[in-house]
Amino acid sequence: xxxxxxxxxxxxxxxxxxxxxxxxxxxxxxxxxxxxxxxxxxxxxxxxxxxxxxxxxxxxxxxxxxxxxxxxxxxxxxxxxxxxxxxxxxxxxxxxxxxxxxxxxxxxxxxxxxxxxxxxxxxxxxxxxxxxxxxxxxxxxxxxxxxxxxxxxxxxxxxxxxxxxxxxxxxxxxxxxxxxxxxxxxxxxxxxxxxxxxxxxxxxxxx
Amino acid sequence: xxxxxxxxxxxxxxxxxxxxxxxxxxxxxxxxxxxxxxxxxxxxxxxxxxxxxxxxxxxxxxxxxxxxxxxxxxxxxxxxxxxxxxxxxxxxxxxxxxxxxxxxxxxxxxxxxxxxxxxxxxxxxxxxxxxxxxxxxxxxxxxxxxxxxxxxxxxxxxxxxxxxxxxxxxxxxxxxxxxxxxxxxxxxxxxxxxxxxxxxxxxxxxxxxxxxxxxxxxxxxxxxxxxxxxxxxxxxxxxxxxxxxxxxxx
Numbered sequence: 001x002x003x004x005x006x007x008x009x010x011x012x013x014x015x016x017x018x019x020x021x022x023x024x025x026x027x028x029x030x031x032x033x034x035x036x037x038x039x040x041x042x043x044x045x046x047x048x049x050x051x052x053x054x055x056x057x058x059x060x061x062x063x064x065x066x067x068x069x070x071x072x073x074x075x076x077x078x079x080x081x082x083x084x085x086x087x088x089x090x091x092x093x094x095x096x097x098x099x100x101x102x103x104x105x106x107x108x109x110x111x112x113x114x115x116x117x118x119x120x121x122x123x124x125x126x127x128x129x130x131x132x133x134x135x136x137x138x139x140x141x142x143x144x145x146x147x148x149x150x151x152x153x154x155x156x157x158x159x160x161x162x163x164x165x166x167x168x169x170x171x172x173x174x175x176x177x178x179x180x181x182x183x184x185x186x187x188x189x190x191x192x193x194x195x196x197x198x199x200x201x202x203x204x205x206x207x
Numbered sequence: 208x209x210x211x212x213x214x215x216x217x218x219x220x221x222x223x224x225x226x227x228x229x230x231x232x233x234x235x236x237x238x239x240x241x242x243x244x245x246x247x248x249x250x251x252x253x254x255x256x257x258x259x260x261x262x263x264x265x266x267x268x269x270x271x272x273x274x275x276x277x278x279x280x281x282x283x284x285x286x287x288x289x290x291x292x293x294x295x296x297x298x299x300x301x302x303x304x305x306x307x308x309x310x311x312x313x314x315x316x317x318x319x320x321x322x323x324x325x326x327x328x329x330x331x332x333x334x335x336x337x338x339x340x341x342x343x344x345x346x347x348x349x350x351x352x353x354x355x356x357x358x359x360x361x362x363x364x365x366x367x368x369x370x371x372x373x374x375x376x377x378x379x380x381x382x383x384x385x386x387x388x389x390x391x392x393x394x395x396x397x398x399x400x401x402x403x404x405x406x407x408x409x410x411x412x413x414x415x416x417x418x419x420x421x422x423x424x425x426x427x428x429x430x431x432x433x434x435x436x437x438x439x440x441x442x443x444x445x446x447x448x449x450x451x452x453x454x455x456x457x
Contacts, residue, residue, distance in 0.1 A: 102301075104297060104299060104301035105301060105303065107260055107297070107301060108295075108297065108301035108302070108303065110260060110290065111258055111260065111290060111294070111295040111364070112314065112315030112319055112363070112364075112367060113287055113290055113291045113315060113319040113320070113367070114315075114318070114319055115283075115287070118318060118319070122314065122318060123303055126305050127303075127304065127305050203347075204304050204305045204306075204347040204348075204349065205304070205349060206349040206350075
């Protein structure tokens with residue numbers, strides 16, 4: 001189980017989260033954009049992702065796409081589904097965080113000659129991070145546990161290994177119990193990281 | 208003296224509301240223009256059009272050798288060049304809270320103007336010295352008083368070496384006891400020969416530092432001239448009324 005955690009559950013979580021965040025940033029920017037088709041598309045995407053079960057999204061990527069002759073292996077299929085899912089949820093978090101930065105910050109950046117992308121990168125996102133870290137940590141911790149759903153599309157991640165081991169022995173209690181402990185330990189470590197990151201981002205704020 | 212800034216027929220509306228109804232004036236190089244007027248007169252919007260923070264709907268603005276006609280399309284490169292002609296100091300300083308004082312000041316020179324970092328840092332330290340905050344370089348904005356923050360804001364604007372300095376009510380958000388420090392810095396800049404446009408409620412400051420006073424009301428320049436005349440013997444009834452209310456509030 002340790003092996004499956006290290007080789008599958010953790011990479012699946014990490015890759016999906018990073019891809020999901022990148023996607024979420026663009027979706028959030030599109031959602032705020034004054035260009036109407038862009039913001040409508042972003043809204044539609046967020047609505048679909050949040051309005052359908054993650055398990056259904058996984059099944060569509062892995063079981064339904066092959067009907068359109070798009071066949072994807074279990075692990076990449078899981079990455080795609082989880083990234084798209086994180087993208088939808090995190091987009092709303094990032095949007096709110098960006099909007100929480102006062103308009104004066106955009107204006108000050110403009111007066112020193114910065115364009116949109118530079119302002120975002122140098123001025124807005126570093127400040128928005130402070131607001132976004134707690135809710136994004138929630139998203140990440142949920143994702144760790146949601147990766148267990150990948151067992152249903154044949155990804156040999158932590159839960160799947162526990163299942164396979166339990167099937168012949170009927171030792172459900174011990175094996176699922178151990179799996180639960182593994183998930184909890186990962187999340188415990190992540191929560192710890194969250195606190196450290198928050199402290200770091202608080203350094204420029206009046207106490 | 209040649210004019211550093213000329214403004215011709217600038218108009219600006221927000222939706223249905225026309226805020227500027229044809230503003231024209233000239234600012235000679237090395238002079239200080241104080242802009243006064245009641246709230247809602249359009250003075251802040253006027254100042255913001257000089258930096259294209261609010262883009263004029265029509266009108267022509269010349270700063271130094273760059274003339275921009277806002278009636279037509281203005282491409283992005285021109286707009287950026289236009290913005291860098293002037294430095295803007297905001298009422299609420301708008302410092303970047305996640306950067307130290309020094310980082311705030313070198314951000315524009317290093318990131319936008321691509322000047323070497325060491326040079327920008329040396330410049331920034333000189334500017335901090337000039338505004339009396341040399342020892343605050345490594346502090347974050349939240350560790351400073353309002354007046355100190357505002358002076359950092361001034362240093363940040365100066366760091367880009369603009370031709371023109373714009374101030375939007377630089378002392379309105381300050382505790383009364385901190386106003387003097389900021390006004391002194393602005394006054395020093397005036398004696399150093401900076402060309403400045405200052406939107407202000409400090410009539411005494413206008414009287415002592417300005418070479419020209421513009422009185423705005425209802426989106427037009429009602430009256431302009433040297434402070435001795437406009438502030439002490441205004442020709443227009445509206446100017447008189449406004450000054451009377453400011454100088455004798457009770």
